[in-house]
Amino acid sequence: MNHLTKSVCILIVVALTFTLSQSEKPAVCSVVQGLPGLNGRDGRDGAIGPKGERGEPGTPGERGTSGPPGKVGPKGIPGEKGNNGVVGPTGNKGEKGDKGVGLPGEKGQKGEKGSPDVESAKKTFDMERRIISLEKKMSWVKSVMLLFGGKEVGNKVFVTNGQEGNFYDAQKMCREAGGNLATPRNEAENSALRGMLSARGSGSTFLGISDLQVEGTFTYLTGEKVTFTNWNPGEPNNNHNIEDCVVILSNGKWNDVPCNDQRHIICELQ
Ligand SMILES: [Ca+2]
Ligand SMILES: [Ca+2]
Structure with a gap:
């Protein structure tokens, strides 16, 4: 049972x-003997087993693709004011404006004694420097002229290129050279011209003097009446009534001659 x-x-x-x-x-x-019973229910689950040992770390996965850009962050705090920049180059000079129209203002009060204008001083310095440079060049040019037969007297230099021409040719050539026809205004200048002609042996040169405007009245090319003369005896004689220009001879004396004569050309520079 x-x-x-x-x-x-x-x-x-x-x-x-x-x-x-x-x-x-x-x-x-x-x-009473009964029939065999039904199978009983399954037994309960067993107790939880002990914790297993920790496994080996797995291999790292591949790097993923970059994510989308994040949102724009908030505006930052303004930085400190920077130092002043380097002064820029001077701009081009502007065009001259139209002349304004206005009523004259009242006279202002007398200002205080100003300090030296730096800009003005700079311009003066530049100008002085240019003048010094020009003086050096002039000195060099003068040396060359004297080397080739020029004569310096006072603040003048008499020069010649050896060419001949009439009064008008000579006047044009000297002006183109930045000077004038030789015009002695005193004995020293007259002697200097005489010395140049003597060095050539003979000949004569036109002076910047004529009576083309008024017969018998000799004037400089500026129209001023002559203040110094050194006429040869018997001159000016306006020979044949056609002598309106003046030459200096190799003896230093003057003679009135036709303006279309061909003579040495000597110019003066100053
Ligand atoms: Ca005359
Ligand atoms: Ca004469």
């Missing part, structure tokens, strides 16, 4: 005993 059968029988006996005690009649418990 299996365990379940025994339990059922015990329950039956207990029930009968209770019944008999109520009826006071004897009870009989007969044991």
Whole structure:
């Protein structure tokens, strides 16, 4: 008899005993062989086993692609003011403006004594430097002229290129050279011209003097009446009534001659 059968029988006996005690009649418990019971339920899960050992770290995965750009951050705090920049180059001079029209203002108060104008001082310095440069060049040019037969007297230099021409040719050539026809205004200048002609042996040169405007009245090319003369005896004689220009001879004396004569050309520079 299996365990379940025994339990059922015990329950039956207990029930009968209770019944008999109520009826006071004897009870009989007969044991009947039953059919085999059904299979019991599966047992409960076992207890959780011990924690296993930690495995080896896996290999790192490949680097993913870059994500989209983030949102623009908030505006930063303004930085400190920077130092002044280097002064830029001077701009081009602007065009001259139209002349304005306005009423004269009241006379202002007398100002205080000003400090030297730096810009003005710079211009003056530049000008002085240019003047010094020009003086050096002039000195060099003068040296060359004197080397080639020129004569310096006072603030003048008499020069010649050895060419000949009439009064008008000579006047044009000297002006183109930045000077004038030789015009002695004192004995020293007259002597210098005489020395140049003597060095050539003979000849004469036109002076910047004529009576082309008024016969008998000799003037400089500027129109001023002559203040110094050194006429040869008997001159000026306006020979044949055609002598309106003046030459200086190799002896230093002057003679009036036709303006179309061909003479040496000597110019003066100053
Ligand atoms: Ca004359
Ligand atoms: Ca004459």
